[in-house]
Amino acid sequence: MRRSRPGEWSFAIGARMPQYRDEVGAIPLAREWEPRMDVLEAEGHVLIRVEIPGVGARDVSLAYREDPPVLVVRGNRPDDLHLQEARYVSHTLEIEDGPFAREIDLPEGDYAFSGVRASFKHGILNVVVPKVPRSSGRAATDETTVVVVERTIVRPEA
DSSP states (O other), X not given: OOOOSTTHHHHHXXXXXXXXXXXXXXXXXXXXXXXXXXXXXXXXXXXXXXXOTTOOGGGEEEEEETTTTEEEEEEEEOOOGGGSSSOOOOSOOOOOOEEEEEEXXXXXXXXXXXXXXEEEETTEEEEEEEXXXXXXXXXXXXXXXXXXSOEEEEOOBO
16 A cells, blocks of 8 residues: 555555455454534533434433533444445545544533433534532532542433
């Protein structure tokens, strides 16, 4: 394989993965892809929009970590090309499939993760994370407090 630009050779290998998978068998890939997203802040909440077309609402899960505040979106986009009868020769492959994960750092502040709402429509996952009002703020914690590292909070509504 001729290499004329940096990275070209590795991309050519990636573009031929389905062909290699068909010829050799399943090739395990450990890498998860990261969907594109927007993080928007309002006075009382943060809105996270995650672009995941081709993924069903049941194939997505949300979790959080409190300190620092991070929302974790995980899921899986199935590779349905191998299920079709036709055999394809790949020329360009840009749509990623398989497992994905995205850790989203939330803007600094206190959040009421128990009030998270999520909706999923037309391939866009919208997650609203409410903020704790400043007047009710959280009590100060000492250094011995143990924080749960991650909790699953909700499955998006279809």
